[in-house]
Amino acid sequence: MASLTLRDVRKNYGDIQVVHGVDLDIVDGEFVVFVGPSGCGKSTLLRMIAGLEEITSGSVCIGDTEVNDVAASKRGVSMVFQTYALYPHMTVYKNMAFGLKQAKTPRKEIDERVKAAAEILQITDYLDRVPRNLSGGQRQRVAIGRAIVRDPEVFLFDEPLSNLDAALRVQTRKEIARLHERLETTMIYVTHDQVEAMTLADKIVVLRDGRIEQVGSPIDLYERPDNAFVAQFIGSPKMNFFNADDLTVDAGGLLGRELSADRQVGMRPEHLMLTDPANAVVEGTLELVENLGEYALVHLRTATGVEFIAKTEKPPQVPKASTVCFGIAAELAHFFDANSGLRLA
Amino acid sequence: MHSVEPTGRKPRRVLSTRNIILYGFLIVAALYWLLPLYVMIVTSLKGMPEIRLGNVFSPPVEVTFAPWVKAWDSACTGLYCEGLKVGFWNSVQILIPSVIVSIAIASVNGYALSFWRFKGSEFFFTVLLFGAFIPYQIMIYPLVIILRELHLFSTLWAVIIVHTIFGMPILTLLFRNYFASVPAELFKAARVDGAGFWRIFLQIMLPMSLPIFVVAIILQVTGIWNDFLFGVIYAGTRNFPMTVQLNNIVNSSQGVKEYNVNMAATLLTGLLPLVVYFISGKLFVRGIAAGAVKG
Numbered sequence: 248m249a250s251l252t253l254r255d256v257r258k259n260y261g262d263i264q265v266v267h268g269v270d271l272d273i274v275d276g277e278f279v280v281f282v283g284p285s286g287c288g289k290s291t292l293l294r295m296i297a298g299l300e301e302i303t304s305g306s307v308c309i310g311d312t313e314v315n316d317v318a319a320s321k322r323g324v325s326m327v328f329q330t331y332a333l334y335p336h337m338t339v340y341k342n343m344a345f346g347l348k349q350a351k352t353p354r355k356e357i358d359e360r361v362k363a364a365a366e367i368l369q370i371t372d373y374l375d376r377v378p379r380n381l382s383g384g385q386r387q388r389v390a391i392g393r394a395i396v397r398d399p400e401v402f403l404f405d406e407p408l409s410n411l412d413a414a415l416r417v418q419t420r421k422e423i424a425r426l427h428e429r430l431e432t433t434m435i436y437v438t439h440d441q442v443e444a445m446t447l448a449d450k451i452v453v454l455r456d457g458r459i460e461q462v463g464s465p466i467d468l469y470e471r472p473d474n475a476f477v478a479q480f481i482g483s484p485k486m487n488f489f490n491a492d493d494l495t496v497d498a499g500g501l502l503g504r505e506l507s508a509d510r511q512v513g514m515r516p517e518h519l520m521l522t523d524p525a526n527a528v529v530e531g532t533l534e535l536v537e538n539l540g541e542y543a544l545v546h547l548r549t550a551t552g553v554e555f556i557a558k559t560e561k562p563p564q565v566p567k568a569s570t571v572c573f574g575i576a577a578e579l580a581h582f583f584d585a586n587s588g589l590r591l592a
Numbered sequence: 593m594h595s596v597e598p599t600g601r602k603p604r605r606v607l608s609t610r611n612i613i614l615y616g617f618l619i620v621a622a623l624y625w626l627l628p629l630y631v632m633i634v635t636s637l638k639g640m641p642e643i644r645l646g647n648v649f650s651p652p653v654e655v656t657f658a659p660w661v662k663a664w665d666s667a668c669t670g671l672y673c674e675g676l677k678v679g680f681w682n683s684v685q686i687l688i689p690s691v692i693v694s695i696a697i698a699s700v701n702g703y704a705l706s707f708w709r710f711k712g713s714e715f716f717f718t719v720l721l722f723g724a725f726i727p728y729q730i731m732i733y734p735l736v737i738i739l740r741e742l743h744l745f746s747t748l749w750a751v752i753i754v755h756t757i758f759g760m761p762i763l764t765l766l767f768r769n770y771f772a773s774v775p776a777e778l779f780k781a782a783r784v785d786g787a788g789f790w791r792i793f794l795q796i797m798l799p800m801s802l803p804i805f806v807v808a809i810i811l812q813v814t815g816i817w818n819d820f821l822f823g824v825i826y827a828g829t830r831n832f833p834m835t836v837q838l839n840n841i842v843n844s845s846q847g848v849k850e851y852n853v854n855m856a857a858t859l860l861t862g863l864l865p866l867v868v869y870f871i872s873g874k875l876f877v878r879g880i881a882a883g884a885v886k887g
Contacts, residue, residue, distance in 0.1 A: 299780050320786030332781035336799040345795075346785035397785075 249310035249323065249400035249433060250275045251296070256305035258291055258457075265291055266457040268305065273435070273450070278427050281437045282444040282480070283454035289437045290405055292454070296435065297403050298322050309400055320349065322401075325394035329406040331386045333378040333393075339365075340374040343393045350397075357396075364395040367429070368422075384415045391426070404436040408443060420446060441481055445469070453477050475588035478513050478581055484544065486513045487555035489529060490585070498528045502577050510591060513581035516544070519557035519573040527572035528580075531555060536562045547571060636660065636855035643851050659852035663860060667853055669832075669840035676857055679837030683817060685748055686833055690755035691812045695805065698760055702767020703793050707779050717768070724761035732825060739826060746828025754822045759815070763808055770804040771797065810872055814865040834861050 251273040258266035266288045273279050281289040294300035296307055298319030306313050314322045325346075333342050340361055347357045365371040368388045378386055387407060394402055407423070408416045424447055427434055438444055444451050445465045453460040453468065453476075461473040465481075472478035479485045491499075491506035499506040506512070514529070524530075531547030534554075543562040548554050563571050582591040605611075631648055636659050638652040665675040672678070705717050735754060739745040744753065774797065782792045823833035832840075838861045842854045 294780075297780075297784060299783060319783045324784065326781065326784045328777040328781060330775055330777050332775065332777035334778065334782070334796055345782075345787070349786035349791065393781075393785075 251401060251433060251435070252306075252308040253292075253296075254306045254308075256292070256295060256307060257303045258288070258295060258300065259303045264303075264457065266295070266303075269457075269459055271452060271459065271462065273433060276431045276433055278434045278436065278447055278449045279452060280444040280448035280450070281435065281452050281454060282439065282441060283460075284480070285439060286456075287454040288457035289439075289454050291457075293326075293403055293405055293435060293437045296401070297324050297326050299326075320346075323399050324401045324403055325397045325399035326403040326405065327387075327390050327394050327407045329409050331378070331390040331410070333386055333389055335378055338375050338377055339370060339381070339389050339392075342378070342389060343396050346393065346397045360396045360398070361392075364392045367395065367426070368392045383411055384419060387411060387419060388422075391423070395426075395430070400433065402430075402432055402434040404434065406438055407436075408438070408440070423447065441483065445481070451481075453480060471590070472513075472581065473590050475511065475513065475583045478583070478590075482515055484516050484556045484558065486515050486581070487519075488513050488583075489549070489553060489555070490551075493549045493551045493553045494529050495527050497525075501526065501528050501574065502580050504577075504580075504582060509585045511583045511585050513583060514555075514575050515579070516556040516558040518575050518579040519555075519559075520575065521557075521559060521563055522572050522574035524572050526574045528574050529555070530570055530572050533563065533565060533567050533569055533571050535567075538562050545571070632855045632859055636852050636859060638852055640848075640850065640852065659850070660856040660860070662850075663841070663853045663857035667841045667850075667857060668844065669837045670844070676834060676837055676841070676860055679832055679834035680860075682748070682827070682831050682837075683833040683835075686751050686755070686823070686827070686831075687813065687816050690752045690759075690816050691809060693752065694756040694759040694763060694812055695808045697756065698763030698808065699767045699798075699801075699805070700793065701760070701764040702769075702771050703797055704789075705764070705768045706771035706774070707776070707792075708789065717764070720761050720764055724765075728758055732821075736825065745826065746831070748827065748831050750826040750828075751822055751831070751833070754826055755812075755816050755819070758822075759812055762811070766808060766811075767801075767804060770801055774800060806872060810868055813868055817864050 251271075253269050253271040256266060256269045257264065269292060281292060283289050291300060295302050296309075298314065298317065302315050306315055308314065309322055309324070334345065337345065343361045343364060344357050347360065352360075361374070362371070365374055368391060370385065370388050370392060373381060373385060373389070378389065381389065387410075390407070404423070408419055411419060420443060423436075427447075436443070436447060448465055450462060451465055451468050452462050455476055460480075461468060461477045463471075468477060468481045472481060475488065479488070489512045491508055491510070491512075494506065494512065498512075502512070519529075529549060531549045533545065534548055535546040537544040537546070543559050545557045545559055545563060546554065547557065557573055565571060583589065584591055634651050635643060635648070637655050637657070639654060639656050639658070642653060663675060664677050664680075666673055667675045669679075701720075705713055736745065739750045739753070744750045778796065779792060782796050787795065817833075818835065819833065820835040820839065824836045824839075827833060827836075838857050841857050
């Protein structure tokens with residue numbers, strides 16, 4: 248187990264810089280999720296930590312040692328890949344034993360460790376099979392098993408659930424969470440799925456264009472996003488954004504804030520409540536209602552043409568194209584600078 | 593959703609116009625190609641008096657294997673009358689090391705060019721491929737000089753080196769394209785697992801790439817076995833491969849033309865590539881197709 252420190256880590260491919268000076272501290276035993284849209288550099292960053300990608304400048308430390316020039320296999324990391332990357336011609340047992348064999352571990356110890364890991368992941372029955380005779384979920388478990396047997400300081404997961412179907416994804420997610428609880432090893436997990444990020448992470452790192460946008464606990468990111476990007480990236484459906492003139496005349500008074508052209512107001516769909524015109528912060532014409540039974544997603548458009556979504560318990564009992572009024576608790580509205588996108592205190 | 597569908601085997605008319613034209617054409621084409629082979633076989637089984645009668649297509653009245661024995665054991669190639677067997681063993685001695693060395697080097701080349709990209713690796717590959725487009729007759733004389741300076745000219749090693757060099761572009765391309773279709777994550781997983789350049793190659797990549805090795809072996813075995821030019825130039829008179837000896841038997845300008853012996857000798861020389869194709873035809877196609885999609 249070990250902590251991990253990144254200092255001003257950069258990555259260039261030729262003249263193109265894809266990671267622009269990342270600083271990050273990861274505490275021993277923490278579950279950290281890198282999240283961001285595709286092409287944001289999260290996988291590149293993970294591969295740099297793994298030692299699969301050269302670090303252009305800056306330093307990566309695992310524990311107290313800088314590992315910039317240490318080979319991937321000597322860094323004490325294990326990695327789980329999106330495509331599982333199991334060796335197709337080897338049995339499950341051999342797949343799991345391969346890394347230990349490279350490290351010249353005694354045969355008896357290899358056997359013990361493989362069997363112990365197989366036990367944890369409930370794949371003991373498949374040890375003699377080859378990967379092509381396993382289902383996707385089983386393959387991913389083997390891949391995780393291969394990572395466990397090496398008893399790494401840091402686990403690295405590169406979108407491990409993306410190739411699984413929805414039901415299996417939920418189940419494997421739970422298993423990974425349980426695994427972290429049990430092993431208490433530092434884990435870094437890359438995903439573009441914010442549900443995985445919210446449910447698994449102790450700490451989420453939101454990346455965009457090779458820069459860190461915000462680091463914080465899932466709840467922090469949800470409740471106090473540092474900027475408009477994070478606010479929209481975390482939460483589903485994503486946060487609605489309004490300019491001052493999209494809102495009702497009384498909005499400023501109701502929210503207890505002065506509204507002006509250079510600030511934007513963010514409101515999460517789940518925080519908007521149906522209300523009477525006197526308490527309305529925003530009004531819109533009803534365009535579409537998606538009733539999911541448990542809740543309804545109401546799609547609306549303000550008079551100024553801004554689309555927004557409200558998540559309500561029951562669909563509003565009014566015909567299409569009628570005007571619907573929404574209010575919000577003042578403390579649940581977020582204010583951002585319209586130009587920089589930064590959060591206003 | 594259930595719909596009413598016809599069940600059972602689809603009725604087929606054997607003698608449809610389409611089938612008659614199709615099979616008719618195929619049979620005619622096959623006969624056209626097989627006719628020379630037929631003539632060779634029957635002629636090789638006839639004695640000379642029967643051949644002189646001139647009935648090329650008639651089967652042998654008296655079957656004799658003497659021409660085959662003579663072709664193998666005692667036909668004259670220039671000064672020596674030891675038959676083709678000398679050439680056969682020379683060819684084997686050229687073939688085995690050439691195939692092994694060229695494929696060993698090319699597979700490592702292809703692997704390195706796919707997974708261990710270095711600065712200028714693309715340039716290196718382009719240069720290598722460029723070599724494939726230069727007619728090799730241009731390089732014959734320079735190679736003669738180089739081999740002379742290395743004191744290898746007129747030895748078996750000279751032919752082996754030349755075959756290895758000329759096999760390199762196409763084989764490297766073959767292997768590189770095959771390895772390009774292997775998922776990169778597999779390679780990365782092996783690196784994290786602690787395997788290095790050779791271990792990944794030997795323990796992960798080799799077992800996964802048997803089809804392409806079969807293709808490479810077929811290409812090299814048939815190509816090298818059928819080679820005449822390099823053998824006649826670089827091997828030296830005592831090391832002539834079978835093809836060169838065959839030529840010397842067939843084209844000898846002295847004495848009577850023994851057509852039956854010539855036919856037997858030719859069949860003997862062509863036997864190995866034929867056997868290779870028959871055994872491995874299916875594997876060959878599969879291997880070629882496996883690497884063809886990605887470039």
